Amino acid sequence: MTTPAAKKTTMKAAETLTTKQIAEALGTDPKTLRVFLRASDDYEAVGAGSRYSFTTKDVGPMKTRFMKWTKEREATKAAKKAEAEAAKATDEPTPDAE
DSSP states (O other): OOOOHHHHHHHHHHHHOHHHHHHHHHHHHHHHHHHHHHOOOOOOOBBTTTTOOEEEGHHHHHHHHHHHHHHHHHHHHHHHHHHHHHHHHHHSGGGGGG
């Protein structure tokens, strides 16, 4: 027979999700998720080695924040790429200049 304390511990452990499980739920890999978590002010590590603790209730709000962050990150990368290409184009001599 299971004691109430044992049941409570089992239920709590079942609700806790790993970073890998959260990454799968968000449709990304754990490495990208960790970059997001470090960049966000909404999440703090709870243990040594930058470990995070999540529950199933965290998935919905985190997905919304993660999607917003992903779009902003892609837009920033695209802007930097365009800026680099524009700088490269102005640095190249034109064939008429010779």
